[in-house]
Amino acid sequence: MGKIKTVSLHNTKRLVIKVGSALIAPREDGCKTRYLLDIAQFIVHARSQGIDVLLVSSGSVAAGAHHFKNPDRNNIAIKKAMAAAGQMDMMSTWDRFFDFPSAQLLMTHADLRDKERYNSIRLTLFSLLDEGILPIINENDAVTTDDLRVGDNDNLSAMVAAAADADTLVICSDVDGLFDKNPNTHNDAKLIKEVNSITPEIYAMTSGPVSGVGTGGMKTKLEAAEKATSHGIMTYIINGFDETTFSALLQGDNPGTLFTPFDKPMEESQHWMTHTAAEYGELVVESERIDKTDELNCKEILSIQGEFSAGETVLIKNTKGQRLAKASSNYSSCLLHFVTQNTEGVNTSQMQRSMGPIISNNDIAVLEKK
Ligand SMILES: Nc1ncnc2c1ncn2[C@@H]1O[C@H](COP(=O)(O)OP(=O)(O)O)[C@@H](O)[C@H]1O
Numbered sequence: 001m002g003k004i005k006t007v008s009l010h011n012t013k014r015l016v017i018k019v020g021s022a023l024i025a026p027r028e029d030g031c032k033t034r035y036l037l038d039i040a041q042f043i044v045h046a047r048s049q050g051i052d053v054l055l056v057s058s059g060s061v062a063a064g065a066h067h068f069k070n071p072d073r074n075n076i077a078i079k080k081a082m083a084a085a086g087q088m089d090m091m092s093t094w095d096r097f098f099d100f101p102s103a104q105l106l107m108t109h110a111d112l113r114d115k116e117r118y119n120s121i122r123l124t125l126f127s128l129l130d131e132g133i134l135p136i137i138n139e140n141d142a143v144t145t146d147d148l149r150v151g152d153n154d155n156l157s158a159m160v161a162a163a164a165d166a167d168t169l170v171i172c173s174d175v176d177g178l179f180d181k182n183p184n185t186h187n188d189a190k191l192i193k194e195v196n197s198i199t200p201e202i203y204a205m206t207s208g209p210v211s212g213v214g215t216g217g218m219k220t221k222l223e224a225a226e227k228a229t230s231h232g233i234m235t236y237i238i239n240g241f242d243e244t245t246f247s248a249l250l251q252g253d254n255p256g257t258l259f260t261p262f263d264k265p266m267e268e269s270q271h272w273m274t275h276t277a278a279e280y281g282e283l284v285v286e287s288e289r290i291d292k293t294d295e296l297n298c299k300e301i302l303s304i305q306g307e308f309s310a311g312e313t314v315l316i317k318n319t320k321g322q323r324l325a326k327a328s329s330n331y332s333s334c335l336l337h338f339v340t341q342n343t344e345g346v347n348t349s350q351m352q353r354s355m356g357p358i359i360s361n362n363d364i365a366v367l368e369k370k
């Protein structure tokens with residue numbers, strides 16, 4: 001863990017702000033500007049201070065819901081249709097606030113976890129920012145599926161902040177920040193002003209339901225903060241409903257909870273491998289831990305789970321189920337099954353000797369034990 005430093009918005013050059021559904025379509029009868037004016041003014045003022053701004057905006061499902069009569073909320077196709085029906089309302093609601101152009105980017109985890117598509121998204125974001133265009137990003141709910149989606153815009157905003165090389169992430173919530181317990185169910189809950197390390201004890205403070213129209217909850221906000229701070233991104237959770245929040249931020253104050261960035265952030269490919277790359281399979285090994293230099297050979301593999309091709313990312317676990325590392329596999333699951341089982345009539349030990357390392361140690365991220 002790098003030395004921790006505390007910075008303020010004064011040092012910010014590029015900022016991602018995430019706005020949840022409850023702010024955009026609080027009653028699910030279309031988008032309302034009631035809470036958005038302060039956020040839009042914050043974006044305008046930040047840009048006037050020379051800060052690049054990207055907006056991750058929820059609200060398409062909540063904005064589209066009122067077009068559906070008695071919808072079955074558990075029907076995923078209905079929810080996706082709501083998102084498609086509400087996305088334009090959400091975009092046009094934001095666009096009306098600004099006298100500069102905004103751009104719609106819809107993406108899924110499938111886009112971000114594919115290195116080529118991830119880099120393509122980066123270049124698109126950089127091109128938009130170079131032209132002073134405001135990227136407005138949302139998950140592509142209309143086309144995504146369970147295994148392709150991020151699922152919440154808190155985590156999406158952290159992945160976007162990493163992809164965009166942002167130095168600040170601001171996550172708007174319906175409470176002032178992270179409390180030592182749920183403030184909506186505990187009168188004695190105390191606001192935590194600064195978090196230097198997101199530990200299991202910090203996660204244990206979160207509980208309770210998401211806001212009426214929300215998806216994420218405080219847990220996904222902590223997951224987002226963990227992703228962002230390890231990339232060197234200063235992360236705030238603030239109350240998006242409180243208009244004083246944004247002026248405080250612009251003055252360099254901390255109106256909510258500040259998660260301080262690592263002084264020595266993960267380098268780009270390590271961060272992508274750790275926090276964004278999908279796990280297409282799992283290799284269970286005997287050793288307690290894995291080092292970055294380990295190459296792993298067939299004899300060390302106790303079991304192979306899932307189906308993956310050569311070059312895809314796999315999770316390496318020990319027999320206790322601890323997540324040791326993520327790395328790209330040099331061989332497909334099919335070949336690894338073949339050479340690790342005592343296949344009759346095949347000299348598997350000779351095949352094993354002829355094979356190179358199972359994982360490439362230039363594409364591995366050792367996972368810190370939580
Ligand atoms: N330790 C905690 N600190 C703050 N909020 C918490 C905590 N534990 C649970 N919560 C709940 O998380 C909610 C905020 O997340 P969420 O429901 O996604 O709303 P939003 O998307 O508007 O932020 C709070 O309204 C609160 O009920």
Ligand SMILES: N[C@@H](CCC(=O)OP(=O)(O)O)C(=O)O
Nearest residue numbers: 021058059060061153215216
């Ligand atoms: N992509 C979804 C947002 C999902 C989401 O994370 O919502 P929220 O918890 O309100 O930020 C939509 O536009 O409705």
